[in-house]
Amino acid sequence: MSTPPIAATPTQPTTQPATLRPLARGTLGRRLVVRVAALVAIVAIGLSAVVALAAYNIQVGQVDARLDRAISRQGGPGPGGPSSGGPTPSGQEIGTIFFTQTSVLTSGVILVDRASNDGVRYTSLSADAQQQLAALALGTGARSTVHLTGYGVYRVTAASGGSTRVIVGLPLSQVSSAMTSLVVFEALLTGAVIVVAVLAARSVVVHSLAPLNRLAATATAVSNLPLNSGEVEGIVRVNAADTDPVSEVGRVGLAFNHMLDNVEGALASRHASEVKLRQFVADASHELRNPLAAIRGYAELTRRERDQMSSAMAHAMGRIESESDRMSSLVEDLLLLARLDSGPALDLRPTDLTEIVLNATSDARVAGPDHRWSLALPNEPVFALGDRYRLHQVLANLLANARTHTPAGTRVETAVTVADGMAVITVTDDGPGVPPELQATVFERFTRAEVSRVRIQGGSSTGLGLAIVAAVVAAHHGTASVDSRPGRTVFAVGIPTATPDPDQSSR
Known part of the structure; x- marks a missing residue:
């Protein structure tokens, strides 16, 4: 035979107090920490991007300034430039390219070595690089960033004179290297800032929400008290330190204590009423036993003469005896319940x-x-x-x-x-x-x-x-x-x- 489940009696609370974890999943503390960390991450990443962009523009501007000086030292197209085989003005950087384009001839070289101001060595650009430079639609003084096949990223500018156009370019390898180092440094710094922000936010949030968690612990303790009947003792209150009306949590704690005062007063009144009612039932039941016993006794006495009574009278006396027995049983049950309620x-x-x-x-x-x-x-x-x-x-x-x-x-x-x-x-x-x-x-x-x-x-x-x-x-x-x-x-x-x-x- 299977045994049915046994239901808990109402006087035995089955809810156990939950362990309060300030940063558990779904808690306000966890959401605050996540949102603060996300905000700090967005700000830090944004600032890093702005700084990187500004640094890139500054370095490209410096390259443009050197590019202007390089093309001015080149002296424009014609005799005396590197493409014409004449002497090269001093001050050019290694890796600088010179490309000359006329109606009948295109040529380009790159500075690969410098022994002294007067001793330089060039080498010709590859055909692919020269084709890329020839295809550029650059006006005089215009600048552009191009990726030359085999040479990397260059910043170039052009100067024109008659039917001749000269393009001068400077490598951006140093800029790329510097930007790579800057981005890595900013990424590490941003990560460190986010970690520090999370730890700081966690500490601040846990400390700030501690009064609210204590209030929740008090509410949990009160909710697990058996309040359905009897005298209720041990209703705790929120600490005075957490009832400061200046703060929002303090106002909640103050209102909670006021509510508990009202609840405790209502429970005390209810218990007093229960005690009075039980006492009344016990006293009334006890007092009813004697008259009921007398009624039963007189009804039983009539049994000797019921054969002399009319059938209606005999039936009425039988019903009186039966109902007195039933009422006696009810009185005994009420007395027993009153004793059980008062602590058997x-x-x-x-x-x-x-x-x-x-x-x-x-x-x-x-x-x-x-x-x-x-x-x-x-x-x-x-x-x-x-x-x-x-x-x-x-x-x-x-x-x-x-x-x-x-x-x-x-x-x-x-x-x-x-x-x-x-x-x-x-x-x-x-x-x-x-x-x-x-x-x-x-x-x-x-x-x-x-x-x-x-x-x-x-x-x-x-x-x-x-x-x-x-x-x-x-x-x-x-x-x-x-x-x-x-x-x-x-x-x-x-x-x-x-x-x-x-x-x-x-x-």
């Missing part, structure tokens, strides 16, 4: 549940002979830490509930199992079942499911039997649950297991 004095000791199940089922078989009763017990006794008489009452109420609210011929099985350190008693019947809308409140007081679960003729129900079951089980730190559908209803209670006393286990 239970005689907790290792108790053999199999023996209780046997005795209670035997009593139920006598009370309901028209039902089919069966047992499913383990081979070894199962011991739980409980009060023998109260646990017997729990099982008696469950069996009476099955007997009262199911038709004749219903099969009722009582089983005992052990699961996860709990001794579980289940009462299963194949009756009509409990409606789904009533299952959530079936253990509350005065809840009745008479619409679906049929009461037998002459049956009686106060609506307190299952409420007593839940109260007694909760007093044993156990659990109670119901799982019902048409044709199968399972009531289950779980009580913490216990090690039997040596004298009990030897019986």
Whole structure:
């Protein structure tokens, strides 16, 4: 037989406090750090790009200035230039190219060595480079950056005179080398700035959000207090240091403390009302016992003369006796619930549940002979830490509930199992079942499911039997649950297991 899941009682909070991690995924702190780091990265990369562009333009400007001087020293096209084989003006840089283009002749050279101002050595440009230079559409004084095949990137300018055009170019290899070094340095510096920004932002954010995290910890602690009933103690408050109205978090902490004051006052008022109500129920029930006992006694006295009464009178006296019995049972149940609510004095000791199940089922078989009763017990006794008489009452109420609210011929099985350190008693019947809308409140007081679960003729129900079951089980730190559908209803209670006393286990 499968055991249904055991539902936690309302008085036992199941939510555990979550560990507060300021930079966990999805937290405000993590988002702030990521956004600050992204902002710093964008600014640092932007500044690096601007600096690199400015440095490049400055160096290209310096190359352009040298280029202007080079073409002015060249003296323009005609005799005296390197392309004409005449003497070359001093001051030219190694790698400088000179290209002359006329209507009948094109030639170009590159300065490859300089021994002194008067000792220079040129070599002719390749045909591909000369074709590239000849194809350039440069006006006089115009500058352009070109990639010459076999020579690299050059900055060139042109000068024209008549039918002759001279192009002079300077290499940008030094500029490229310097820019490469600058970009690498800026990349390393930007990475370092981002890392420092992340660490600094993390420290600042964690420190700044610490009051908010403490406020969340306080809220978590309060949310895990059992506030549903009884006297509530240990409601913590936000520290005074976190209630400074100057800051936003301080105002939240101040409002939170004010809310907790109101909640604590409301809970205290509710507890006082509960105490008064329980005392009233206990006092009223106690005072009702004497007149009820007198009514029952006088009704029983009339049995001797009922054969002399009219049938209507005899029926009325019988109903008075029956209803006085029912009201006495209701008063006893109310007294028991009042005692359980005020903190029952239970005689907790290792108790053999199999023996209780046997005795209670035997009593139920006598009370309901028209039902089919069966047992499913383990081979070894199962011991739980409980009060023998109260646990017997729990099982008696469950069996009476099955007997009262199911038709004749219903099969009722009582089983005992052990699961996860709990001794579980289940009462299963194949009756009509409990409606789904009533299952959530079936253990509350005065809840009745008479619409679906049929009461037998002459049956009686106060609506307190299952409420007593839940109260007694909760007093044993156990659990109670119901799982019902048409044709199968399972009531289950779980009580913490216990090690039997040596004298009990030897019986």
